[in-house]
Amino acid sequence: MKRTQPHTKIHVHTLSCGKVYEHLCENMDAKLDSASCRRIKAHIKGCTNCSALLDSLKKTVFLYKKYPAPKLPSRSRHKLFAVIKLDGQKKSSAR
């Protein structure tokens, strides 16, 4: 993977973990290429703490995404159509 170079070394060193922390989770996978984004990415690359935090945040989201959600119970649709007096089992022409 091509490494993103920071604007200058000074920028990397002056950017604090706290500042990175504020922006860390806003766009975790953003491929934005603004100067501030490049500085944040450069900081993360060189900072064990920030990089561990970013990694764990991504894994948190991933775990919730993979958490299996139950399927809609078939009775739910029948119940709905019964309440609003529709026959959902009719062969619909409007698909």
Added chain:
Amino acid sequence: MKQQTEPLTDAALISRVKQGDERAFTALVKRYEQTVWGFAFKLCRDKEKAEESFQDTFINVYRKIGQFDARAKFSTWLYTIVANNCLMHRRKRKLDGLMESYDEAPDPENESVQKQLAAWDDSPIHTVMNKELRARMDEAIQELPDEYRVVFVLRDLEDRTAEETAKILKLSVPAVKSRLRRSRIFLRHKLHDLMAA
């Protein structure tokens, strides 16, 4: 040879529903039922409440379809109705008391919390997604105040953009971003001891 008919667009279905076509409404329900159910379940984390919200949402759609602006995105309208239903059904919690626990999240500049930032286990998902982790995930997301959980679910689980989420919840985009950031940090913090390598 039998010709395949193209499915009607949302706009075409809605237009038919507005004219009283019940079959069009049935088709609309079938198209969006899993979206509504899934979103309601992720918000309520309870099958019974999700079921209630599912019913209420489509009943609302049926009754209020006349008010739907055809230029708007139907799914955005649906998400708004589900979110309002779910949030209405839950006890409104005061954020102030809960924000304290949000601040338990580690400050990366503080050396004493470096242990908490230890890298997370890289094991494949199927090996870590056990009963204990699921229970912890359920517990953690239910601890999030409704106003935060709905942002997390819309942005991260339903993949809505910050702009659409803001529109659904009638919030500003910066407010959505701030709530999302705090929600992710909070959830991550709650799972940390189970996930640290």
